[in-house]
Amino acid sequence: MTQQNDNIDNMPNQEEEIDLLELARKLWDSRRMLIRWGIAGAVIGLIVAFSIPREYTTTIKLAPEANDGKAASGGLEALASMAGISMGTGADAVYPQLYPDVVSSVPFVVGLFDVNLVDKEGNATTVRQYLEEDTSAPWWSAIMSLPGTVIGGVKSLFTSDDEVAEGDSINIFHLSPKENDIVLALSSRISANVDTKTSVITLSSTMQDPVVSAMLADTIAMRLREYVTEYRTNKARQDMEYAQKLNDEARDEYYKAQQRYADYTDKNQGLILRSAQTERDRLQNESSLAFNLYNQTAQQLQMAKAKVQQTTPVYTVVQPATVPLRPSKPSKVLILVGFVFLAVVAASAWILFGKDMVNSFRNKKVEEKAEPEQ
Template sequence: MTLEKKQPTPTAKPTADDEIDLIALAKTLWDGRRKIMFYLLAGAILGLVFALASPKEYTANTTMIPQTGSSVASKLGGLSSLASLAGVNMSNVGDKESLPPTIYPQIIQSIPFQVELMNTPFKCPDVDQPVSLYDYYIDYKKAGVLENVKKYTLGLPGLLLGVLKGEQEEGALLDSTLASSLISLTEDQDKVVKILNEQISLEINDKEGYISLSSRFNDALLAAQVTRKTQSMLQDYISRYKLDKANEQLKFIEARYAEKKAEFELIQNELAIFRDRNKYITTATASTQLEQLQTQYNLAYTIYSDWAKQLEQAQVQVKENTPFLTIIEPVRVPLEKSKPNRPLILIIWIFLGGIIGTGTVFGQELYNSVKERWSE
């Protein structure tokens, strides 16, 4: 009886291969340590340059709660049902709601808003007298190192295209009649609008019911000034919208009030004439006619009096000056800069340098291995 020879388990060799691979990996890194250190040092130098060259930014914030007004239909109360009996459709009155907060970011980014903001004078850094943001960015503020690098590297094709194309004269594409009804920005104005859109932001917190307005600038005082001015302008734009809506509602109510007043006076005269002609009512027909006229009179008087009350409310609503944004956190001058985070920039560049150095070492090792096999 012969015993079968037991086959060895094939688990030891892969483990040894793994150990050999790890050792070879460590040896490759050790042999290329000088190159890795070079890239680490290069990454540290570049990170230090970018960290020091990055401009400072200060962020000023304010928190507000929008106040939504009630619609006219809710103020009318039971007038809608009474008016429907008289054939008046008041469904359009309830559509005049207050401006929803979701529209606020579009208001801030609109061209008329941005143009008004850029033409407002502020106390800007390195400028003796208050100047507008347009003049500050076009005439006073110099581009930083990173902005110049970006301009003459990534933006070089655009510069060359602009030189070849040439500058177009203002208003060349618009005649005098059309230009008066359309918004036309110059190249410098468009540049400032893009800058403001990037530096001013408004966030809406639907869950908590508040909005947060912030602006980022290279000067703490300028950031606070722009944030407060933007807040004031947003309040004015909302109030202007509400005032326009209130005027529309007032015109609508005045028209309906005049109609119902004329109808009431007509029925009132008919009732008075009927009573003068029928001082002594002896027949059932006359009594029924009197009841019908009296019912029409009462209904017309009720609707007329309700429209008179609503007219008075609409007139008060037009004249009232109620703020539609309640300020929870006022604007204050920031003490600490929000950007740049120089330690983080330095760490990221050192990390990138280590990755590039390690990749270069293993790439060179792979290239040498493929070259030797190709030679064989």
């Protein structure tokens, strides 16, 4: 009885082995078909790989200056960063974790449109002009965009020239469809990443020209530093401008009081009248008070200037922009392997399942046609 049960338990395993062997036998019998499909996939993969334009990526790494105010809580922030938690300080609204959002924002991207560039052949261009005129796309993109081009052409027939015409200035609040496409294309080619543990900022730009890629990455780093510097020093610069205004007013008032005292002294030399001496003392006191006020505002102005210098962030360039020598994409080997793999998998699915399903469907149709005749 026990031997009979063991034989029953082993039957599914034997059937499974038979099924697997049958599948392997089908694949081996159709190995020529698999080879043909693999060769076809390799040919298609080569066509696709060589049809995609080369892209060059330039990377810049910046290390921001450590803030003394955060030094005391450095250990706690390090533990929080290990746990994936970002501790905000509350004093700075644009902290490094927001730099990727700043770089991808519409105002920042639109500000790069008019940046002057030079390609590898020495031709002068701008970012917008390069994306519109000098950036190529695979041949199938023209086929995929054909319906949209036809629809746009039909719409232009029913749209007045005044509505289609675009002005020289860009309205960030209301971008035209063409400007919006350029913004999306440029924002997909630039990026910023921040390491939460080391606070190292990595900026990158990808273009089809290596020189353009390096120049654009360098411009992005410069613009980001200017943006952060302007934000962090905004309050200090406003205080400095106000201190400068007070200092200028105090200086003018001091010069006027000093001149009044000098004029009165020159006109009333040798007088011993008490009223004349009183007036002279009053003018002298006004001049002294004006000088003291001028001295105080000058000290406040110097402190405001020092505050601006203190709040100005300093970034150390860990890795500067260099012209890339090799393209970053496309990976022709990966594309080739991927297409060959997909072709072999598709051929295997057809051999194992598709052919039987089609044959059974045909047989069923034949049987259905034969039944009415009987």
